[in-house]
Amino acid sequence: MGLKVFFAVFGMVFLAELGDKTQLATFLMASDGSTSKWVVFAGAAFALVLSSFLAVIFGEAFGRFLSPKYLKIVAGAVFLVMGVVTIYSGVYTTSVSTAIANEQTSKEVE
Helix, strand or coil: CHHHHHHHHHHHHHHHHCCCHHHHHHHHHHHCCCCCHHHHHHHHHHHHHHHHHHHHHHHHHHHHHCCHHHHHHHHHHHHHHHHHHHHHHHHHHHHHHHHHHHHHHHHHHC
16 A cells, blocks of 8 residues: 555656746756756755655644545645636736836837
């Protein structure tokens, strides 16, 4: 049972991290020619290990008081809220950026 859970967790985390903001930030840090790639790797790996450790600790603690069914519902709701906030901020940021660019262009034309 242990290996089955190990590979299930590994697969879910690995696929979830592909193209994630964390991976993109690590990508950008590694692209800096003056930065040690081993330091970037070690920092990113340690951050992922620490965040996973905290998730296990808090998941175990919350699991004592809430059933897995309710934890899944709460986790789903949090993901939905985060998605809506991300979409809203993307649309709002794009609208503001477009307005600023249009304003700068109109000033250059005058």
